[in-house]
Amino acid sequence: MTTSRKETATQSGALILLVLSHVFFLPVAGAFLPAEVLRLGTDNGLDTQTSYTVLGGIFLLLILLFHGLSFRMARARGENRLSVIVIAFFLLSLAALALFGIPSPLVAVVHAAGFVI
Structure with a gap:
């Protein structure tokens, strides 16, 4: 006697990483990294402009890392629609x-709404 069990759909790892990066990792990095990079820059004799340039580079690397991993995971599982969504994000x-100097579009929307209101 065999029992059939319904298969439950598992969430895609790429989708989970994309959501976590936009809801948690990028906003937290945008909140805490500027103070640390500026503090380290002034402690090591760098001017503020150089510290902001380094900070922008770090943010760019984080964006490339999280979205690159999500894109590769989506493409590896054949989830073409999700890979297009990853590119859009x-x-x-x-x-x-580029516009606000922060890596998270979610926080950028909050800043833009604050400018409008």
């Missing part, structure tokens, strides 16, 4: 970094 993150 990658572009949103780059726009948030």
Whole structure:
């Protein structure tokens, strides 16, 4: 006698990483890294502009890392629609970094709403 068990759909690892990076990792990095990078820069004799340039580079690397991993995971599982969504969020993150100097589009929307209100 065999029993059939319904298969439960598992969440994609790429989707989980994408959500975590946009809800947790990038906002936390945007909140705590600027103070640390500026403190380390002034302790080592760097001017503020150089510290901000280094900070922008770190944010860019974090954006590339999280979205690159999500994209590769989605492509490896054949989730083409999810890989397009990852690219869209990658572009949103780059726009948030270029316009507001923060790596998270979610925080950028909050800042933009604050400018409007």
